[in-house]
Structure formats: C-alpha cells, structure tokens
Amino acid sequence: MRNKRYYENYGDIQIQVVPLIQELQEGSGECQKIYDEEKNVINIDFSILKNNYSDEERSTYLFGTHSSIILFAMGMLELCDDEKKQSTLEERINESFKIFTYSFAIAEEGNRQSKDPDNIKIYLERIFKDGDELVRGLYPHRLTQFADLGKIWAATCKVILNCYHSNSDWAEINKLLKDLPNNPTKPVLQSVYRQKRYNGHLESHCDRLVEYFKQLKEKKLTITNLTDIRNKVVRDIFKIMRGESDVKP
Secondary structure, eight states: OBTTBOEEEETTEEEEOOOEEEEEOTTOOGGGSOEETTTTEEEEEOGGGEEEOTTSSOEEEOOSTTHHHHHHHHHHHHHHOOSSOGGGHHHHHHHHHHHHHHHHHHHSOOEEEEEOTTOOOEEEEEOOOSGGGGGGGGOOSOOHHHHHHHHHHHHHHHHHHHHHHTOOOOHHHHHHHTTSSSGGGHHHHHHHHOOTTTTHHHHHHHHHHHHHHHHHHHSOOSOOOHHHHHHHHHHHHHHHHTTOOOOOO
C-alpha cells in the first residue's frame, strides 16, 4: 500500500489495483461520477458501455482498451445519422459528444509514473478524472490514434452546438484541442511520449483543424438550421482529415 492506494507487483513495476466499481444509473449527474479515494471506489455511468437485452435478463458491457474503437464508430453513427427524427438532433449530438469522450478517455494512457527516492521500483498510478473521463484510469495502455481522433470529434460536436446557439464560451473546445499533435504541442508531446514523430500522420491535419475551428469562432455562419450546420461542419472536418488545405467556414 502506498499513498492510500493498493498496488500489484509486476517485477520492478507496481501497478495500482483497480478500485471497487459502483455502477451509477443512467442520467446520473456529473457530480456523482467521482473517484472516492477514502473508500477506494469509483462511481461510473456505464450506460454508454452497456447493452441490455430486452428478451433476457442480462447485459453486455464494452470493456477493454479496444472498446474505444467501437465507441468511436458509435459516436460517428450517432452524429451523422439522418434516419431519426430531426427534432432529436441536438440531443443526439450531445450523446455523440459523450460517446466520443468515453472513446478518447479509454484510448488515452490511464496511468502516470512515479518512483520513490529510496526505492528502485516504478509505480504506475491510475488517472481518474471526474465526470465521463473517469473510465480513463481503468486502462493503462494507450491507443494513440483514437486518443486524438476521439478528441477531434468530441470538439466537433461542441463546435456544432456552439455555432447553433451562438455560444462564445469555447473553453471546453480549447481544452480538447490543446493536446492534439499540432505544431505548438509538438515539443511537449515528443518529450512526454519519447517519439520524434508522435502521431506525425495527424500533425498537419490537426494544424488545419485548429485553424478551422478558430475561424468558426470568429466568423458567424449564415446558416441557422442545426441540420445544415451539422452537415457543413462534419463535411469540412472530413475534407480536412483527408488532406484538403483550402477549407473555409
């Protein structure tokens, strides 16, 4: 035990044991999604990761690092689907944001490394952020590309809603964009992940994405219909991601 946390021994590496998990009911408030260090319990909303079978009294949960890939696909489907009622579009975009949040949180590395001054052992402490990113600490391994793609599309969901509501508060969007592998963050990411070409294939795309979002913030769109805003922004993001350079809001 160290700093009120339990660890398992893997050679010279000590990995923090996953705390007890309390499943919250669907729709639980953000203030309930927390890691209670005193009780060593994490309170998680698993509604995104859970599939209930109507004809059987059982549920299937999307556990494991690679569930982030399935969640990413689910988020894209929810964001782009035109088969459902248009009156529910805003609700579905919010749901997409939540799914993408779970996707990138699971894909990110879920631990930080430390070492005692008088001890040669390395300790991997799990990272539990409150809210929907709480699931990050469940999985130490990182799926590099989806950690960034999930953030790009989570930010896209928020940008669409901000444009629709003419909302000037972009703090949450900026938070998602600040760790993307573009030029300003390149030295930091190389230092942290010890890779000279960390996610290099996304670097130029992310530069253009950040610039595109900046232009959207400064320019008021002439379209006001939520479906039209969604369609334009999503198409533009796809164009940028496939390498087009002359994409304007």
